[in-house]
Amino acid sequence: MPPPRIRNRRATINDVAAAAGLSRGTVSRVVNGERYVSDGAKTAVEDAIARVGYVRNSAARNLVTRESRAIALIIHEPHSLLFEDPNIGSILLGANAVLSKADYQLVSLIIDSDRDSRRVADYLRGGLVDGAVIVSARASDPIASAVRDIGVPSAFVGHPPGTPDLPYVAIDNKGAARTITERLAGTGRQRIGMIASAMDRDSGYDRFTGFRDALGARFDASLVVEYPLYTYAAGIEGMQELLRRCPEIDGIFAASDAVAAGAMTVLQESGRRVPDDVGIVGFDDSSWALRTRPQLSTVKQPADSLGRTAAELVLAQIRGLPSVAQVLDTTVVWRDSA
Amino acid sequence: MPPPRIRNRRATINDVAAAAGLSRGTVSRVVNGERYVSDGAKTAVEDAIARVGYVRNSAARNLVTRESRAIALIIHEPHSLLFEDPNIGSILLGANAVLSKADYQLVSLIIDSDRDSRRVADYLRGGLVDGAVIVSARASDPIASAVRDIGVPSAFVGHPPGTPDLPYVAIDNKGAARTITERLAGTGRQRIGMIASAMDRDSGYDRFTGFRDALGARFDASLVVEYPLYTYAAGIEGMQELLRRCPEIDGIFAASDAVAAGAMTVLQESGRRVPDDVGIVGFDDSSWALRTRPQLSTVKQPADSLGRTAAELVLAQIRGLPSVAQVLDTTVVWRDSA
DNA sequence: TTGTATGCGTTATCAT
DNA sequence: ATGATAACGCATACAA
Numbered sequence: 001m002p003p004p005r006i007r008n009r010r011a012t013i014n015d016v017a018a019a020a021g022l023s024r025g026t027v028s029r030v031v032n033g034e035r036y037v038s039d040g041a042k043t044a045v046e047d048a049i050a051r052v053g054y055v056r057n058s059a060a061r062n063l064v065t066r067e068s069r070a071i072a073l074i075i076h077e078p079h080s081l082l083f084e085d086p087n088i089g090s091i092l093l094g095a096n097a098v099l100s101k102a103d104y105q106l107v108s109l110i111i112d113s114d115r116d117s118r119r120v121a122d123y124l125r126g127g128l129v130d131g132a133v134i135v136s137a138r139a140s141d142p143i144a145s146a147v148r149d150i151g152v153p154s155a156f157v158g159h160p161p162g163t164p165d166l167p168y169v170a171i172d173n174k175g176a177a178r179t180i181t182e183r184l185a186g187t188g189r190q191r192i193g194m195i196a197s198a199m200d201r202d203s204g205y206d207r208f209t210g211f212r213d214a215l216g217a218r219f220d221a222s223l224v225v226e227y228p229l230y231t232y233a234a235g236i237e238g239m240q241e242l243l244r245r246c247p248e249i250d251g252i253f254a255a256s257d258a259v260a261a262g263a264m265t266v267l268q269e270s271g272r273r274v275p276d277d278v279g280i281v282g283f284d285d286s287s288w289a290l291r292t293r294p295q296l297s298t299v300k301q302p303a304d305s306l307g308r309t310a311a312e313l314v315l316a317q318i319r320g321l322p323s324v325a326q327v328l329d330t331t332v333v334w335r336d337s338a
Numbered sequence: 339m340p341p342p343r344i345r346n347r348r349a350t351i352n353d354v355a356a357a358a359g360l361s362r363g364t365v366s367r368v369v370n371g372e373r374y375v376s377d378g379a380k381t382a383v384e385d386a387i388a389r390v391g392y393v394r395n396s397a398a399r400n401l402v403t404r405e406s407r408a409i410a411l412i413i414h415e416p417h418s419l420l421f422e423d424p425n426i427g428s429i430l431l432g433a434n435a436v437l438s439k440a441d442y443q444l445v446s447l448i449i450d451s452d453r454d455s456r457r458v459a460d461y462l463r464g465g466l467v468d469g470a471v472i473v474s475a476r477a478s479d480p481i482a483s484a485v486r487d488i489g490v491p492s493a494f495v496g497h498p499p500g501t502p503d504l505p506y507v508a509i510d511n512k513g514a515a516r517t518i519t520e521r522l523a524g525t526g527r528q529r530i531g532m533i534a535s536a537m538d539r540d541s542g543y544d545r546f547t548g549f550r551d552a553l554g555a556r557f558d559a560s561l562v563v564e565y566p567l568y569t570y571a572a573g574i575e576g577m578q579e580l581l582r583r584c585p586e587i588d589g590i591f592a593a594s595d596a597v598a599a600g601a602m603t604v605l606q607e608s609g610r611r612v613p614d615d616v617g618i619v620g621f622d623d624s625s626w627a628l629r630t631r632p633q634l635s636t637v638k639q640p641a642d643s644l645g646r647t648a649a650e651l652v653l654a655q656i657r658g659l660p661s662v663a664q665v666l667d668t669t670v671v672w673r674d675s676a
Numbered sequence: 677t678t679g680t681a682t683g684c685g686t687t688a689t690c691a692t
Numbered sequence: 693a694t695g696a697t698a699a700c701g702c703a704t705a706c707a708a
Contacts, residue, residue: 010465012701023679028703036677058464059406060701062397064684070461079431093417093450100454105461108446112431116438123408123443126396127348128466232629265631291570293603350685361695366687374693398685402700 011052020048031056062127071095071104071314072132074120076111076143078229085230086286087303091135091157094307102315104130111143121146131314133157133307136201153317155310159325160202167317169309169326173203176299176330177210177283181253183297184281184338185214189251193223195238195263197230197255204230207255207283223249230255235262243270251338252280257288257298264292264337279338294336302328349390358386369394400465409433409442409652410470412458414449414481416567423568424624425641429473429495432645440653442468449481459484469652471495471645476539491655493648497663498540505655507647507664511541514637514668515548515621519591521635522619522676523552527589531561533576533601535568535593542568545593545621561587568593573600581608589676590618595626595636602630602675617676632674640666 013031017024022041029037030045037045048054062068073095075088096106107129109120120143124132131153134144140162147154148164156168185192194211198204208226212219225241227234235254239262242249252267254260260282264274272278274294282289285300305328316323351369355362360379367375368383375383386392400406411433413426434444445467447458458481462470469491472482476498485492486502494506523530532549536542546564550557563579565572573592577600580587590605592598598620602612610616612632620627623638643666654661 010701013703014701024702025679025704026677029678032703038677041678055463057401057701058461058466059397059400060684061464061703062684063395063401063686063701064703066684068397070466079427089417092448096448096450096454100451100457103457105457106448108448110430110434110444110446112434113438116434119438119441119443123396125393126399128396128408232625261629265629269631287570291599291603293607348685351687352685362686363688363696364694367694370687376693379693395685398700399687400700401685401702402687404700 010057011054013054013056015052016045016048016054019052020044066127067130068128069104070107070129071099071311072120072124072129073106073108074111074132074134074143074147075108075136076117076134076141077136079112086288087284087301087306088135090303091307091310094304095133095311096307098308098311098315104315106311117143117146121150124152125150130318133310133314135310153314155313155317155323157306157310158202161205167313167323167325169306169313169328170202171301171306171328171330173206174210174213176301176332177207177253178214179210180281180283180297180299180332181211181214183332183334184251184253184279185218187251187275187279187338189279191220191223191246191249192218192251192253193220193225193242193246193249194253195235195242195255195259196224196226197234197259198228199226200228204255207253211253222246227259230258232258232262235259235264236266237262239263239266243267250278252278254280254282257282257284257286257296260296260298260337261288261292264296275336275338281338285333289333289335292337297332297334297336297338300331300333302330348395349392351392351394353390354383354386354392357390358382404465405468406466407442408445408467409437409649410458410462410467411444411446412449412470412472412481412485413446413474414455414472414476414479415474417450424626425622425639425644426473428641429645429648432642433471433649434645436646436649436653442653444649455481455484459488462490463488469656471648471652473648474539491652493651493655493661495644495648496540499543505651505661505663507644507651507666508540509639509644509666509668511544512548512551514639514670515545515591516552517548518619518621518635518637518670519549519552521670521672522589522591522617523556525589525613525617525676527617529558529561529584529587530556530589530591531558531563531580531584531587532591533573533580533593533597534562534564535572535597536566537564538566542593545591549591560584565597568596570596570600573597573602574604575600577601577604581605588616590616592618592620595620595622595624595634598634598636598675599626599630602634613674613676619676623671627671627673630675634675635670635672638669638671640668 016027099106133155135157159168159170196208225238282296282298285298289296289298313323354365437444449455471493473495497506497508534546563576620634620636623636627634627636651661
């Protein structure tokens with residue numbers, strides 16, 4: 001019969017000290033790998049730890065050190081985007097990679113309701129994280145201003161208008177859109193339209209204005225349709241509408257690869273050949289681009305780097321270094337759809 | 339000129355008590371909404387809080403209450419799946435929904451290296467979360483046994499063989515695969531093959547055995563190809579290989595919708611008609627299924643419910659209630675691809 | 677190199 | 693209903 005021991009009581013530093021015949025201070029020092037511990041003490045503590053099964057209590061440690069060594073990544077997306085947007089996974093992995101190397105734990109918080117929004121704000125305020133990267137906040141997003149008020153080191157991925165003036169990392173959506181639109185126009189297309197999406201976000205709005213600028217006088221507002229999300233379904237509907245409005249349309253800029261894929265399906269079902277009859281270009285260079293036939297010409301967005309850079313911006317602030325907004329380069333990947 | 343105040347020092351409960359002319363105890367009581375506080379004290383405290391800008395320190399609170407009111411969701415996936423697998427987003431949202439209602443914060447931790455694996459284990463051990471749901475752990479995944487050893491309330495989504503005997507929620511992959519294979523066979527197909535994936539995971543292995551069982555004596559091992567991931571690319575390659583081995587093949591069970599989509603592309607490019615020449619079925623009922631032409635017949639997997647149920651299993655354990663493994667129902671969605 | 681003592685900001689117990 | 697006081701488990705400045 002085992003001795004009547006109190007369950008549910010984790011070993012503390014005191015237990016280790018007692019078992020090792022040393023003081024709490026020494027135990028703490030070896031646990032934190034500090035200098036000034038004799039080899040004897042070190043090994044004594046180490047196996048005392050093993051014997052009593054000690055693991056240090058993070059809450060107590062955070063309380064005294066006033067840091068958590070954790071960074072939040074806040075995702076505020078409509079449902080469907082969480083499944084469709086290929087960038088978000090890359091951003092997450094990129095951020096995780098640099099934080100992991102710096103020995104910070106990335107914790108992802110998702111906001112899917114107002115209740116979530118408040119709880120996440122409390123989480124940040126409570127000191128459970130030392131910083132935050134906010135991905136895809138829309139203008140007037142309450143979490144954006146909450147982050148600013150709380151004053152926790154932070155960085156935005158993307159730069160929605162109306163967002164507090166905090167560090168961010170973004171791509172030049174407008175310039176990239178202009179470039180690829182010009183390239184499309186350069187293939188001799190006469191009637192170029194756009195399936196725009198997410199106009200309430202910087203990415204969507206900027207891609208549209210880039211498109212408009214590139215076309216200049218040739219821009220025709222009736223050849224632009226607009227949908228809330230960057231989805232395949234938006235591509236389907238958008239292309240149908242565009243075909244209805246102008247059957248002779250011969251060039252399409254889709255706001256994302258998923259949208260382009262949907263549009264291409266409609267185009268081909270209508271008997272049109274791509275790129276012979278209609279040229280089409282997308283945006284993202286996601287796995288969608290390789291899935292269409294012909295493969296998509298598109299803009300390569302460095303999603304992984306967006307995540308990495310955002311993480312670096314936060315780390316810089318934590319270390320008291322200056323941290324300034326960054327705009328990352330994009331490149332055009334020209335394949336066979338235009 | 340503002341008074342020389344020390345920056346970076348958050349107000350504590352003491353500051354509030356002083357400002358309100360009350361004791362810490364009373365302040366704590368109103369902060370936590372407890373009974374036995376006079377209305378006068380309540381309002382006095384409330385505006386003292388507003389005046390000094392008090393927010394409670396979670397670390398200190400967690401230390402004394404011995405709970406964090408947070409639940410971890412651990413994602414251990416190869417890179418590509420994080421982008422391709424539509425289920426994971428639904429699982430996450432489902433879990434978040436039930437935890438949010440119970441006023442728990444869901445924190446997602448991703449494991450992308452051994453270093454991550456260790457850090458996440460430390461995070462769990464440190465008491466920063468009260469429970470954990472583990473999604474898609476593979477057999478021999480170190481995090482699985484770590485969770486068991488740590489003894490934190492937990493639940494697995496899926497049930498890989500070799501996994502510690504802990505609560506889980508899964509679907510009957512084998513039964514579902516058997517059912518849809520029988521259905522496919524029922525359309526009169528003579529040579530039925532399978533593009534299998536992720537055989538090192540319960541889902542992949544069970545879908546294969548279900549397929550084999552359904553065919554019984556008609557099972558032909560040479561008509562099965564196997565790939566590590568549930569991807570579109572696996573579908574492309576797998577179908578090419580199958581066509582090479584047996585050009586007369588007329589039925590395909592793809593291990594997921596993404597795989598099926600890739601296979602269908604190859605089939606159609608080879609001049610075969612679906613479903614006239616070849617019938618094909620998938621698994622998941624993800625957005626892929628609606629994207630192919632014709633649309634895919636497939637198995638609907640209740641990803642959202644998987645997340646919800648896993649969260650409920652964890653909450654039950656926290657509350658000291660019994661928590662038993664669950665197997666959720668799937669349904670066949672019959673469209674036009676077979 | 678090691679030990680001691682103090683404090684981190686809360687909650688909880690026990691008086692009052 | 694409110695106030696004192698003692699933990700919670702750890703890090704750290706200082707003494708030894």
